Amino acid sequence: MESFQVIDNCLMVKLPEEVDHYQAGYICREADRYLLRDDVCNVVFDFEETSFMDSSGIGIIMGRYKKIACLGGKVYAINAGKQVRRILELSGMNRLVEVL
Amino acid sequence: MKNEMELSFDAVSSNEGLARVAVAAFVTCLNPTLEELADVKTAVSEAVTNAIIHGYGNTFGYSRHGEVRPACGEYHQGKVRLVCRLEHGVLEVMVEDRGKGIEDVEKAMEPLFTTRPELDRSGMGFAFMEAFMDDLEVESEPGVGTVVRMKKKLTSGGWIAEEG
Numbered sequence: 266m267e268s269f270q271v272i273d274n275c276l277m278v279k280l281p282e283e284v285d286h287y288q289a290g291y292i293c294r295e296a297d298r299y300l301l302r303d304d305v306c307n308v309v310f311d312f313e314e315t316s317f318m319d320s321s322g323i324g325i326i327m328g329r330y331k332k333i334a335c336l337g338g339k340v341y342a343i344n345a346g347k348q349v350r351r352i353l354e355l356s357g358m359n360r361l362v363e364v365l
Numbered sequence: 366m367k368n369e370m371e372l373s374f375d376a377v378s379s380n381e382g383l384a385r386v387a388v389a390a391f392v393t394c395l396n397p398t399l400e401e402l403a404d405v406k407t408a409v410s411e412a413v414t415n416a417i418i419h420g421y422g423n424t425f426g427y428s429r430h431g432e433v434r435p436a437c438g439e440y441h442q443g444k445v446r447l448v449c450r451l452e453h454g455v456l457e458v459m460v461e462d463r464g465k466g467i468e469d470v471e472k473a474m475e476p477l478f479t480t481r482p483e484l485d486r487s488g489m490g491f492a493f494m495e496a497f498m499d500d501l502e503v504e505s506e507p508g509v510g511t512v513v514r515m516k517k518k519l520t521s522g523g524w525i526a527e528e529g
Binding site: 356 | 382418486
């Protein structure tokens with residue numbers, strides 16, 4: 266299950282097992298709520314439980330990046346498995362997002 | 366050695382997972398590598414998502430009790446047809462919709478181009494289909510629908526049934 270948590274000035278987003286368009290809408294809306302409400306400048310996407318992601322996941326990351334990059338915030342991707350890593354690299358996301 | 370399957374389902378976002386899993390199950394008899402399986406699933410997911418949200422304009426899915434979630438989204442009735450064929454170790458996938466069609470296919474296939482930026486779409490769908498499959502063909506007519514045909518050679522080969 267996806268979950269959201271604010272630690273200091275970081276929003277931690279734990280992504281679900283499968284990140285597709287069906288899941289993406291809720292994640293985007295919820296993440297934006299935290300970004301507006303709390304004093305958050307960095308976003309960390311945790312892919313620990315994610316075994317599948319398609320371009321909808323890139324949309325989630327890109328959208329959040331646009332919202333916080335202009336304020337000097339950074340986006341991180343952690344615990345990305347092989348499939349997720351390939352998608353991030355293929356889309357060039359690894360140049361905007363720090364993949365740890 | 367060939368096998369074929371056909372699946373038709375409602376054009377709602379919650380069925381993307383169904384399409385992916387169906388195709389993955391269909392190719393398991395070829396004993397594909399995990400990477401090949403991930404490639405096929407991603408490409409199918411992209412094509413089916415396109416049909417649902419662009420072809421039919423449905424951005425939401427059915428919830429557990431069958432109602433459209435959320436209720437405010439306008440729902441356009443329609444089916445997505447998925448046909449898979451396996452022959453000589455080559456998987457052919459066809460995803461067909463009778464939605465609104467694509468005006469300019471070439472433009473639609475450009476990376477980062479999207480007609481629905483408000484949905485946080487990345488515009489990478491066709492680029493991923495191209496990258497993960499060996500061959501991609503898109504046929505579309507505005508007002509009639511779109512057909513996406515993709516092919517991929519599954520290198521591992523050898524039917525499990527044959528080996529056993």
